[in-house]
Amino acid sequence: MTPAARVAAAIGVLDDCLGGMPVEKALLRWSRASRFAGSKDRAAVRDLVFGGWRRRRSAAHAGGAETGRGIMIGWLRQHDTDPAAIFTGLDHAPAPLTSEETQLSGEASPAIRHDLPDWLWERFSRDLGADADTSAQALRDRAPVFLRVNPRRGDTDAAMGALARDGVEAVAHDEVAGALRVVSGERAVSRSQAYSEGMVELQDAASQAAMLRLPLQDGQSVLDYCAGGGGKALALAARAEISVTAHDISAARMRDIPARAARAGVRIELAERLNGLKADLVLVDAPCSGSGTWRRDPDGKWRLTPERLADLVRLQAELLDQAARHVAPGGSLAYATCSVLAEENDAQVAAFLARCPGWVQRDRMQRLPGPNGDGFFLARFQRGDA
Structure with a gap:
């Protein structure tokens, strides 16, 4: 052609x-x-x-x-x-x-220049202030490809060398340990030996940064409450000798986890029903607007409506409340979205703390979309006496 x-x-x-x-x-x-x-x-x-x-x-x-x-x-x-x-x-x-x-x-108009529906540009302007322009502009172009180096299979230098032999040039991320940015040969990643042997996984740098912030020690237990394909569970399992359980309301979403875990050299249990399971760390990677990742999924910003966003906010609150019941004494509850919108992030955190006064926020991370990764939000809670 x-x-x-x-x-x-x-x-x-x-x-x-x-x-x-x-x-x-x-x-x-x-x-x-x-x-x-x-x-x-x-x-x-x-x-x-x-x-x-x-x-x-x-x-x-x-x-x-x-x-x-x-x-x-x-x-x-x-x-x-x-x-x-x-x-x-x-x-x-x-x-x-x-x-x-x-x-x-x-x-x-500003909304047209930033390639957002009018109502969403208003939300960006309100929620992100001076960062609204650069964040919206970042979503108009192709996203960089990032890889996570799996420490169970090798280190950063070994991963870059293995990728290079298969025509993939990657460099170490400036801010996130173990993250690589693919410079050329993106389409060859999935065919590379480094990928097939579990030395690297596709994962955005912002998501990697969030998983590195979560406290982990050998012997602890982790519940990924909305596991999906298991990318974050894999990242956590690679960090320490821990017990990881993946759960999702749709078992079909987790079908690739066993093969991915085997390739990565980690063990992840799948659980369709939790039956009162308690874990030292419970992660809620909640369904969201995806507004931090729209350069990867541009359909998302054109299909989102105020009504759909309100439905997502209600679902996020329900999932937080449900997941909190599975935190073991002294454990942590982590809430994550790939959104940049306040109602899904800080407002959701404030609402959770207001209706669950026994919890205290211990950490917060917000990254906006740009050359170093997608938009991502993380908050971590513990009970007030922990």
Whole structure:
């Protein structure tokens, strides 16, 4: 496929997204209908679609219409490429620009410039203040790829060397011990020996930093109350000789944990029912808006509504209350989200402390999206007499 044909394909996928289809489903549908496309073509179209979808509002404004075509015209302009050179109508290229499409748009509103729905830009401005601009801007571009070095399988230098042999260049993170930032060869990570042998795991640096803050000692027990795929449970299990139990309301979400744990050289028990289980550390990695990670999942910011956010806040409160019952005497309760919104973070913490006066907040971490990782929030509690 030519570069212009790839843009034409991206336009079709983006139109499906604008019609309500999730971006991954739209890409899969295009891929299945385009057997002629090679792996490099599919990767290039995917990058174009995600690039345009992250910047849906600003690119559409720059391109003159909220259509797949308008988004691609605007996205090319934002990346200093003349769309007229791509939109030629030749060899599967998109049709030439109309006279209206050659005109540049006027000034955009702040919400459009930051590629957020109006109501979400208001929340960002209110909650993040001076950091709202840089945080929103970070979500408009592709996220860096970070890896966590598994100390059970090797150290940072060994991991970087093993990755390099398979064409993956990585450097040590400046702030987070054991974290690597992939500089080149991102798509080769999953095929690398370092990954297949459990020396490294894909995990954002902010999430790694949060797991390193949680106090752990050999012999303790940990309950990951909303385990999902088990990434945080794996990070904790690698740190000390501890007993780790993973629980999730959906057992299907945990199906990959046994294989991942075996690859990493750790043991994690799965528990569909807890039956009064108590643990020294209970982690609630709560379902949330994902507002700190929208550059990885741009569908999230376009599908979120105030009503859905309110539902998530209610669910987070319920999960905190439930998880607190499983903390052993003297233990800790940790609450985490990949959100930057106050109502899911500090307001949720304040509400928990107000209705559960026996608990005291012992730690807090908030990271905002940027070059060093995603947005992430962590709070840790203990009972007042602990």
